[in-house]
Amino acid sequence: MAVSFQQIEEKLKTEARRLLESGEVSLVLAWGKGYDEKHPMPYVAKCPSDADGIVFNEYCTHNPARYLVRYPRGTKIAVAVKAADSRAVVQLIQEDKVKRRDLVILGIPVYGIKNPKTGELIDGKTTCGLYNPVLYDVLIGEEVHGQPVSSPYAVLAEYEAMDRDARFAFWKKELDRCIRCYACRKACPMCYCDPCFIDQRKPRWGEKSPEPAGNLMYHLTRFHHLAGRCIDCGECSRACPVDIPLYLFHKKVAKDCEEMFGQAAGMSIEDKPVLVNFRMEDSDKILE
Amino acid sequence: MSFEPKILGIACNWCTYTGADLAGTTRLQYPQNIRVVRVMCSSRINPSFIFRAFQLGADGVLVGGCHPGDCHYNTGNLYARRRLAVTKKILEFAGLEPGRFRVEWISASEGNKFAQVVTEFTGQIKALGPQTKFKIS
Structure with a gap:
């Protein structure tokens, strides 16, 4: 360099x-x-x-x-x-x-x-x-020339090819380990809701104790809330004290959003976040 | 005893719910496995409703809204379409069978379609069997 x-x-x-x-x-x-x-x-x-x-x-x-x-x-x-x-x-x-x-x-x-x-x-x-x-x-410094070594989504291929039950087992194993310290939420530059849905008492969206059911609810909803907004900095996974590879799921959702709506998060200030936007010509195929 | 699935139906007030009403008033037969919840618009559906339904024991979730372009609030279902597409992808990547979640556009005059979709969906869920992955035991 x-x-x-x-x-x-x-x-x-x-x-x-x-x-x-x-x-x-x-x-x-x-x-x-x-x-x-x-x-x-x-x-x-x-x-x-x-x-x-x-x-x-x-x-x-x-x-x-x-x-x-x-x-x-x-x-x-x-x-x-x-x-x-x-x-x-x-x-x-x-x-x-x-x-x-x-x-x-x-x-x-x-x-x-x-x-x-x-x-x-x-x-x-x-x-x-x-x-x-x-x-x-x-x-600060000079622009680095050259393309990234690999596609940011290349790492997903292995998980996408997995059998569905195996993938469920994989996520269950990973998410069950969560201790609900909320470091992922706090490290995330895009997580700023006050209060976060999981902290709400009424309605109570999910169990707050670090047990499998609540963990699944918390993480799935968080993946959804970051759909089309996650900028793939990977900070959630690095902040995680129990090393859950959260970045994989975020990458997958980002990839799907990019494929379906043709826009990656955080690339231009002229864009609108994909989920607060629509096009009449969006295809119903995305729902299949 | 044969497996009778529990299906959560979330229907928009202006189209699908009225369509379901029409199916009822015209005495169309459809399986009783669906429990319909009325919302004012398909874009009212928080994706957490769907995750939570699966956790609380739903074997399938069917969302009904107006046809794109026919929304009572003009654009609600167009937002919902994008949002629910993401929900579907997330459920699939988490390992749930994609057949357990379905979105259909059913207008107020399509009582027939409502009955047909519910029949078809119930059959599909019966074939998939009980949903145990997300269910809180």
């Missing part, structure tokens, strides 16, 4: 300091120092001196776009995003959760982010595999 993580970090710091000093933004969302090198944490810089706390290394997996919806509307925010993260920003703009004019997007084209848990490279297998941010104001 042409630009090192060190250079990106320096440039991020400079840019953050400039934005905060000029008063262009009131906060910068990025990554900061964690308890060790391998675990950088999401970080909010609120004044120019905070900018020195920004860190960027190969373990910066978190998606700072997650925190955009936590601030009152109209707050001027600069957000540092990697390629997949920028799709979250685009999707949030589509859903009118944030305004484009309130944002300064610091796009980081990057390849080589690693999962701190496994040390594996995060690529098209667990995420959308994009190298370059789809939307940015300031590009």
